[in-house]
Amino acid sequence: MTAGSMKLEINTAQLSSEIETLARFSDAPAPAVTRVVFSQQDLRAREYVKDLCAAAGLAIREDPVGNTFARWSGSEPDLPAVATGSHIDAIPNAGAYDGTVGVLGGLEAIRALQLTGFRPRRSIELIVFSAEEPTRFGIGCFASRMMAGLLKGAFVRDRDGKHLDDWRAEAGFRGGTAGVRLPAGYYHAFIELHIEQGPLLERAGIPIGVVTAIAAPATLRITIEGEGGHAGAVLMPDRRDAFCAAAEIALAVERAARSTRALDTVGTVGICDVFPGAVNSIPSRVRLEVDARDIDLARRDRVLEGIREAGQEIADRRSVSVNIETVNADEPATCDPDVVEVLCRAAAAHDLRFQRMVSRAYHDSLFMSRIAPTAMLFIPCRGGVSHRPDEYASPDAIAAGALVLAEALADLSAR
Numbered sequence: 001m002t003a004g005s006m007k008l009e010i011n012t013a014q015l016s017s018e019i020e021t022l023a024r025f026s027d028a029p030a031p032a033v034t035r036v037v038f039s040q041q042d043l044r045a046r047e048y049v050k051d052l053c054a055a056a057g058l059a060i061r062e063d064p065v066g067n068t069f070a071r072w073s074g075s076e077p078d079l080p081a082v083a084t085g086s087h088i089d090a091i092p093n094a095g096a097y098d099g100t101v102g103v104l105g106g107l108e109a110i111r112a113l114q115l116t117g118f119r120p121r122r123s124i125e126l127i128v129f130s131a132e133e134p135t136r137f138g139i140g141c142f143a144s145r146m147m148a149g150l151l152k153g154a155f156v157r158d159r160d161g162k163h164l165d166d167w168r169a170e171a172g173f174r175g176g177t178a179g180v181r182l183p184a185g186y187y188h189a190f191i192e193l194h195i196e197q198g199p200l201l202e203r204a205g206i207p208i209g210v211v212t213a214i215a216a217p218a219t220l221r222i223t224i225e226g227e228g229g230h231a232g233a234v235l236m237p238d239r240r241d242a243f244c245a246a247a248e249i250a251l252a253v254e255r256a257a258r259s260t261r262a263l264d265t266v267g268t269v270g271i272c273d274v275f276p277g278a279v280n281s282i283p284s285r286v287r288l289e290v291d292a293r294d295i296d297l298a299r300r301d302r303v304l305e306g307i308r309e310a311g312q313e314i315a316d317r318r319s320v321s322v323n324i325e326t327v328n329a330d331e332p333a334t335c336d337p338d339v340v341e342v343l344c345r346a347a348a349a350h351d352l353r354f355q356r357m358v359s360r361a362y363h364d365s366l367f368m369s370r371i372a373p374t375a376m377l378f379i380p381c382r383g384g385v386s387h388r389p390d391e392y393a394s395p396d397a398i399a400a401g402a403l404v405l406a407e408a409l410a411d412l413s414a415r
């Protein structure tokens with residue numbers, strides 16, 4: 001039976017109240033939410049979500065870094081499962097909806113399916129990723145990176161040098177981190193429901209976004225070394241001003257990003273540290289950090305190449321040294337066309353308008369896409385605002401997302 005023939009109903013009031021309750025596990029006063037991975041509030045929030053999953057009859061497993069899996073067993077439990085999920089960690093002074101909508105909305109989708117009497121052929125699994133935000137360990141999505149085999153636990157430390165192994169042991173998660181990696185083919189499909197964190201759906205008055213590609217950032221750390229000196233005494237022809245070189249590099253970043261003529265290419269210089277940083281002293285050293293993103297890896301790499309070439313030219317012309325270090329360069333993802341199609345059909349089946357779109361922020365889905373056919377489902381959020389206490393998605397908007405998710409999970413789990 002298809003889910004379309006079932007009477008799928010989302011319990012909007014219950015889902016809203018669970019999102020409100022989850023928001024109370026916070027180290028910041030309401031309406032702000034601060035919930036950093038492995039903090040006491042994070043651990044309490046995990047208990048709350050696990051209790052809800054247990055009440056829905058789901059079987060719970062936790063891996064050695066705290067990724068949580070809640071499974072509704074299918075009639076053929078040996079087949080690769082269909083998964084959905086997101087994260088419940090929140091950066092300092094954030095809101096109540098980023099990530100949590102995909103976790104509690106995913107759980108509600110499962111409960112709605114259960115109430116129709118539907119029995120999945122493939123198991124359906126809700127994943128709560130241990131941490132999406134980089135707050136604690138300085139790297140976004142460390143737990144899904146490990147699931148996909150892209151990151152080894154040995155390299156994960158917090159800013160004070162405290163190792164992931166110590167953090168997870170204190171939080172009660174044991175076992176070797178090699179066990180976090182999921183085998184190829186473990187999931188038949190993965191869908192992440194998430195607030196858009198941008199204004200497009202709200203502006204267009206469209207309730208559902210089906211994500212076809214996820215942009216990925218590359219970060220460059222650029223150090224420019226020139227020669228310092230007295231701002232009055234050193235004459236202009238004799239200067240090797242590191243900041244003036246950095247300013248040219250910043251403009252070169254903008255030029256490189258614009259040169260692709262694609263709206264999906266963006267380049268930003270977000271950090272500029274000037275040394276020694278005195279008004280009467282010529283800057284001798286500058287550190288820039290550059291973020292360049294695209295949904296097309298080759299195009300983004302051409303931007304990085306353009307920045308490198310400009311850096312070399314500026315270094316030669318100004319007699320300064322320019323050192324460019326790649327901090328990270330994740331690959332963008334194209335969503336799985338079949339899963340995208342399933343999501344479009346699911347929205348249409350419930351007369352919900354949808355549009356295909358790009359995710360400009362990255363999510364755990366970026367890394368899940370390396371090991372499973374993956375797509376994302378976006379719902380509008382007020383003003384496109386996220387990572388702020390006034391982040392908001394309406395109960396009806398969330399319910400619409402959960403409904404489409406339930407329909408899509410039913411479809412995929414029956415195949």
Ligand SMILES: [Zn+2]
Pocket residue numbers: 087098099132194363
């Ligand atoms: Zn998120």
